[in-house]
Amino acid sequence: MTGFALRVDDELELVLREAWTVAPLHELIMSNLQHLRPWEPWARGEQTEADLSAFTRHALGEWVEGRSLPTALRFRGRLVGGVGAQLNAYFGTAEIGYWIDAGHQGRGLVTRAVGAFVQHLFEERGVARVEIQTAVGNQRSRAVAERLGFELEGVLRAAQPALQGRHDVCVYGKTTPPEA
Ligand SMILES: CC(C)(COP(=O)(O)OP(=O)(O)OC[C@H]1O[C@@H](n2cnc3c(N)ncnc32)[C@H](O)[C@@H]1OP(=O)(O)O)[C@@H](O)C(=O)NCCC(=O)NCCS
Numbered sequence: 792m793t794g795f796a797l798r799v800d801d802e803l804e805l806v807l808r809e810a811w812t813v814a815p816l817h818e819l820i821m822s823n824l825q826h827l828r829p830w831e832p833w834a835r836g837e838q839t840e841a842d843l844s845a846f847t848r849h850a851l852g853e854w855v856e857g858r859s860l861p862t863a864l865r866f867r868g869r870l871v872g873g874v875g876a877q878l879n880a881y882f883g884t885a886e887i888g889y890w891i892d893a894g895h896q897g898r899g900l901v902t903r904a905v906g907a908f909v910q911h912l913f914e915e916r917g918v919a920r921v922e923i924q925t926a927v928g929n930q931r932s933r934a935v936a937e938r939l940g941f942e943l944e945g946v947l948r949a950a951q952p953a954l955q956g957r958h959d960v961c962v963y964g965k966t967t968p969p970e971a
Pocket residue numbers: 826827830831888889890891892895896897898899900901902903924925926929931932935938
């Protein structure tokens with residue numbers, strides 16, 4: 792049983808990050824540290840299963856309160872990444888993030904899943920604006936945003952820690968569902 796699942800197509804779905812996802816996601820993160828660390832500040836420190844379990848419990852609490860939608864990306868039955876949203880009910884906005892196993896890049900899985908996720912936020916969650924923040928140099932992430940019709944609205948200077956120094960960060964926004 793799962794509290795939330797969004798089927799994208801025959802081989803791809805987004806499932807709530809419940810307790811059962813901790814062990815497989817921990818294994819996936821450990822095998823992707825070099826891939827994630829340049830762009831995901833959360834991946835920089837030591838990654839223990841206990842920490843991921845604590846984060847998952849916290850995120851599920853936020854989900855219950857309507858402030859978060861933390862999901863794992865499941866491709867052909869196997870967890871291969873994460874897609875999540877922070878929701879602001881007062882403003883009717885969401886900020887999303889995503890990552891995928893290095894070996895599953897380049898097949899359009901993230902674009903497909905994030906497209907369905909964004910559509911869900913607009914159509915089922917009543918969100919009026921979805922935002923993506925990504926480092927200026929993160930070409931793959933920027934390409935996902937642009938493929939889905941997000942518009943570049945500005946650049947926040949030195950807004951994220953980088954492996955060395957800090958990243959300038961692109962703010963992408965979307966105010967209509969992908970198919971509109
Ligand atoms: C950012 C990230 C999630 C993008 O992953 P990705 O695999 O490039 O994105 P997609 O799954 O949408 O795949 C796009 C690629 O598949 C190709 N593709 C194939 N079929 C496709 C389809 N049906 N639809 C869209 N793209 C398709 C695209 O042409 C593109 O190829 P290219 O990179 O050679 O140009 C990934 O690089 C990642 O996890 N990076 C590390 C963490 C990170 O940066 N997260 C974002 C922080 S804001």
